[in-house]
Amino acid sequence: MKYDTIIHNGTIVTVNRDFDIINNGLICIKNGIIETVSSAPSDYIPSGAAVIIDAKGGIIMPGLVNTHTHLPMTLLRGIADDLPLFDWLNRYIFPLEAKYMNPGNVRLGSLLGCAEMLLSGTTTCCDGYFNEEAVAQAAFESGIRGVFGQGVIDFPAPGIPDPSDNIKTAARFVDKWQNASSLIRPSVFCHSPYTCSEETLKKAKQVTRSKNLLFQIHTSETKNEFDMIKSKHGISPVKYLERSDILDEKTLLVHSVWVDEEDIRIISKHDSKISHNPQSNMKLASGIAPVPEFLKNGITVGLGTDGCASNNDSDLFKEMDVAAKIHKVNLFDPTVMDAKTVIQMATIRGAEAIGLKDETGSIEKGKQADIIIIDTDSPHLIPMYNPVSHIVYSATGSDVRDVIVAGEIIVKNKKMLSLDIEDIIDKVNQLGARIKKEL
Amino acid sequence: MKYDTIIHNGTIVTVNRDFDIINNGLICIKNGIIETVSSAPSDYIPSGAAVIIDAKGGIIMPGLVNTHTHLPMTLLRGIADDLPLFDWLNRYIFPLEAKYMNPGNVRLGSLLGCAEMLLSGTTTCCDGYFNEEAVAQAAFESGIRGVFGQGVIDFPAPGIPDPSDNIKTAARFVDKWQNASSLIRPSVFCHSPYTCSEETLKKAKQVTRSKNLLFQIHTSETKNEFDMIKSKHGISPVKYLERSDILDEKTLLVHSVWVDEEDIRIISKHDSKISHNPQSNMKLASGIAPVPEFLKNGITVGLGTDGCASNNDSDLFKEMDVAAKIHKVNLFDPTVMDAKTVIQMATIRGAEAIGLKDETGSIEKGKQADIIIIDTDSPHLIPMYNPVSHIVYSATGSDVRDVIVAGEIIVKNKKMLSLDIEDIIDKVNQLGARIKKEL
Numbered sequence: 001m002k003y004d005t006i007i008h009n010g011t012i013v014t015v016n017r018d019f020d021i022i023n024n025g026l027i028c029i030k031n032g033i034i035e036t037v038s039s040a041p042s043d044y045i046p047s048g049a050a051v052i053i054d055a056k057g058g059i060i061m062p063g064l065v066n067t068h069t070h071l072p073m074t075l076l077r078g079i080a081d082d083l084p085l086f087d088w089l090n091r092y093i094f095p096l097e098a099k100y101m102n103p104g105n106v107r108l109g110s111l112l113g114c115a116e117m118l119l120s121g122t123t124t125c126c127d128g129y130f131n132e133e134a135v136a137q138a139a140f141e142s143g144i145r146g147v148f149g150q151g152v153i154d155f156p157a158p159g160i161p162d163p164s165d166n167i168k169t170a171a172r173f174v175d176k177w178q179n180a181s182s183l184i185r186p187s188v189f190c191h192s193p194y195t196c197s198e199e200t201l202k203k204a205k206q207v208t209r210s211k212n213l214l215f216q217i218h219t220s221e222t223k224n225e226f227d228m229i230k231s232k233h234g235i236s237p238v239k240y241l242e243r244s245d246i247l248d249e250k251t252l253l254v255h256s257v258w259v260d261e262e263d264i265r266i267i268s269k270h271d272s273k274i275s276h277n278p279q280s281n282m283k284l285a286s287g288i289a290p291v292p293e294f295l296k297n298g299i300t301v302g303l304g305t306d307g308c309a310s311n312n313d314s315d316l317f318k319e320m321d322v323a324a325k326i327h328k329v330n331l332f333d334p335t336v337m338d339a340k341t342v343i344q345m346a347t348i349r350g351a352e353a354i355g356l357k358d359e360t361g362s363i364e365k366g367k368q369a370d371i372i373i374i375d376t377d378s379p380h381l382i383p384m385y386n387p388v389s390h391i392v393y394s395a396t397g398s399d400v401r402d403v404i405v406a407g408e409i410i411v412k413n414k415k416m417l418s419l420d421i422e423d424i425i426d427k428v429n430q431l432g433a434r435i436k437k438e439l
Numbered sequence: 440m441k442y443d444t445i446i447h448n449g450t451i452v453t454v455n456r457d458f459d460i461i462n463n464g465l466i467c468i469k470n471g472i473i474e475t476v477s478s479a480p481s482d483y484i485p486s487g488a489a490v491i492i493d494a495k496g497g498i499i500m501p502g503l504v505n506t507h508t509h510l511p512m513t514l515l516r517g518i519a520d521d522l523p524l525f526d527w528l529n530r531y532i533f534p535l536e537a538k539y540m541n542p543g544n545v546r547l548g549s550l551l552g553c554a555e556m557l558l559s560g561t562t563t564c565c566d567g568y569f570n571e572e573a574v575a576q577a578a579f580e581s582g583i584r585g586v587f588g589q590g591v592i593d594f595p596a597p598g599i600p601d602p603s604d605n606i607k608t609a610a611r612f613v614d615k616w617q618n619a620s621s622l623i624r625p626s627v628f629c630h631s632p633y634t635c636s637e638e639t640l641k642k643a644k645q646v647t648r649s650k651n652l653l654f655q656i657h658t659s660e661t662k663n664e665f666d667m668i669k670s671k672h673g674i675s676p677v678k679y680l681e682r683s684d685i686l687d688e689k690t691l692l693v694h695s696v697w698v699d700e701e702d703i704r705i706i707s708k709h710d711s712k713i714s715h716n717p718q719s720n721m722k723l724a725s726g727i728a729p730v731p732e733f734l735k736n737g738i739t740v741g742l743g744t745d746g747c748a749s750n751n752d753s754d755l756f757k758e759m760d761v762a763a764k765i766h767k768v769n770l771f772d773p774t775v776m777d778a779k780t781v782i783q784m785a786t787i788r789g790a791e792a793i794g795l796k797d798e799t800g801s802i803e804k805g806k807q808a809d810i811i812i813i814d815t816d817s818p819h820l821i822p823m824y825n826p827v828s829h830i831v832y833s834a835t836g837s838d839v840r841d842v843i844v845a846g847e848i849i850v851k852n853k854k855m856l857s858l859d860i861e862d863i864i865d866k867v868n869q870l871g872a873r874i875k876k877e878l
Binding site for chain 2: 074075077078079081082083084085088112115116119120223279281282283284285286287288311312313314315318321322324325326328329331332333334335337338339377379380382383384385386389390393394396397398399421424425428429431432433435436439
C-alpha cells in the first residue's frame, strides 16, 4: 500500500511555524511518518491506503505533550487534599510512597497513567519517579512516547534504600534504555536543589550530559524551598544551579515559580527549559510562575499536569484552559497567554522543552505521526468559529476520539487498543481498596 | 406502583446538613419527590418501582446549581477571546447581540445551553438575558429547573428598542411566568449599577420585592466599574446599592470581585447572596473575588459559569475545580475552599442563593428529586478513596451518566431524552456558519 493510514474530513490545527489551520485537511502516513499534509475535498480519499480515518468534521491536531508527570501517583489520586503542604507530604504522600511504590505497583499505576493520558489526547510525556524502570516498561507497553527519568534524591527512596546508590541506579537505567526503543528516551530526574547535595546534582547532571540526554529537576516551586536555598547558599535556587554548572539547554526546570528577573535572564542565557504546572501550583498554593515573562525572554516553556496527587488528573486540555486564564487574572490583562500560545506550550514548545521537537509536537511532513482527533459534535463544542479557541477554552480530554502515536492507532472511538483497560481498572480498584483499608 | 423511580448501587453524596455520605445508597422517588434515602445491599431493590436505575458503583449526588448564566450566549462561544475588555464588548459582543439575539435565536441558543448544562449535570440554573421569554420557553421544553430574569438596562437592548419600556417588559415577563410552571421561576436581572440609573434599579427591585422574587445584578465585577461608581456616587457599588435600598435577602450580587471589608459586612448584614464565577473573572482579567472572606462572614455564595462567551462552556465540574484552586494560590493557603465547601457552593448554597433551597441542592427526604449519577468507571476516576475529592478535582461534566429533574429522567446513559439534540446541533451549526460569514 502507498500509505498505512489516511486521515481526512477535519480541520487541521498544524501548530507548524506559521500556525497554519487547514480546512478539509488530509494527512497521509507511511511507516509512522507524516508524508503529506494538505487540503482536499472532504469526500476525496487518495487510493492506496490500508486504513482510512474519517475525522467527521472534527479537529485534527498534534498529540499533546505533558512535560511533567509522576505516573505511578495515579494510585494516590485524591487520597489527601486541601491540607497544609507539610502534612500532605509527611503524613500521606511520603509514607504511602515508601509503603506501596514497589516495582509491581509502580508498573500498575503507570499503566493507569498512560491509559488516562492517551485517552485524553496526550501522546508524549516526560516522567520522573523512582523504580522508573517499571514506569518505562509500562509506557512501552501502552505505546506512548516519552522521556523517563530515574529519580535521584539524597534520602532512602522506593527501590533505593541506600541513597549512595542513587547515581549508580540512574546510570544503569539510562544505559538500559538509551537505545532500547524509538519511543522511550531515558533521563535523570533530580528531585530538587534542597533534597540533593551539590555533589549529587553534579554527578547526576554528568550522567545525562555525557549522553546528551534530558536532565529534569523541580526548581523554585515553593517559597519555602527558595528560602531554604537562599539561607544555605546565599543565592536563589536558579543561581545556585547555575553556579553548580547544572544549567544548559538540556536542563528542564520544573515549576520555576519563585524566580526573579535575574533568574529569568540566567535561564534564558543557558537556554534551559521550563515545565509550567499551573494547576498543581494552585492546588498546593505554591504560587503563580511568571510565564509571560519567561516567554518575553525567549525561554521555551512546556505545560505539565504534575502527579495525580496534586492536580488530580492528567487532562492537558484542562491544564491549557487554566494556563490561559490564571495569568490573565494575575496580571489583570486578558490579552496574555492567548489560546494559540497555550496550544503551542502544550504541543511544540513542550516537545522542544524535553528535546523532542524534531520528532513530535506539530503536524508537518517528515515528523512522527503523533496525531489526535477531537470529536466536535457535542453541545459544548458548537458553534465553532475558531478551533483554536475550542481546544483551549471548551474541550476536555473526554472529547478526544482517536489517538495515533508514531502512526499506530492507540485509541479508536474513545476505546484503548493497546492496553486491557478493564484489567487495569480492576487491579487498581483492588489495590486502592487495600490501601484505603490500611490508611 | 409504590415508587416511580428507584436509584441503587452507588455512593450518595447527600450534601445534607451533616454532609452524609452513604455507601450502597438507595433512593426512592414518588411524584417527583425523594421519599427515602438510605443504605442497602447493592443487590437489594424494593418491590413496586416503575423504573430502577443501577448506579453501578458510581457517585449519586444532587444535581448542580449554576447561579449565573446568559444561556443564549452559547451562540457566541469562542467568537472572540483574549482581547481587551473594551474591544471584546464593543467590537464583538454588543454588536453581535444587537444583530442576532432575536427571540428565535435566543430560543435556539437557550436550547443549546440547557442541553449542555443538563448533559454535564446541572439541573438548576439562574439566568439573566434579554428576550428572556424565549429563554424561559426553551428551559421549560428542556425540563431544567431555574430562575429566569428578564434583563433591564438603560440602553436599547434585544427586544427593548426603547429603554423606557424596560421595567414594563420585566413586569410583564414576571407576571406571565409567576405561576406558569413549578420548574420556572421568574426574576428581574438588572445589568449593573453603572448601566442602570438609580430610578431604574429601584423600580426593577420593586417589581421583584412586591412578589418576593429574586433580583439579580452584576456588581463590582471590574475595577473600572468600581472606579466609575466611586467617581459618580462617591461610594463603592455595594454601598451605592445599599443606599438605594436594593439589598435584601432576595438580591443576588453577581461577581462581587471589587469589594472591601465594609462592603462584605454590608452584604452580610442584608443577607444578600453572591454568585461566584471564577473562570469568567479570570478569562476577562477582572480579578479574584474574596470568597473565603464571604464565607467567614456567613454570606451565602453559589457558583456560576457566566455566559459562554467568557468561559467558554457551562461545565460546573470544571468551575468547581478552578474555584477550589484559585483561592488557595491567591491566599497561599492550600486548606481554603476545600472540596466539601466547593460542592456545597455548587449545590445547596447555590440553591439557597437563588431562593430554591427548600426544593433542590441536596438529596434529602421530601425534596425534589434533582439527582445526577457520575460514572466512575474511567481511568481518571480510579482509585476512589473519597468521592468528594473526585467530584471537585477529577471529574468533568462528561462523566455524568444520568440526570433526573423533579423525578423526570432527562439524561439517560449520556443521551438527552427531553430535547432533539441532533436538530439543535444542526440549527446552531447553520446559524454559526452564517454569523461567521458575516463577521
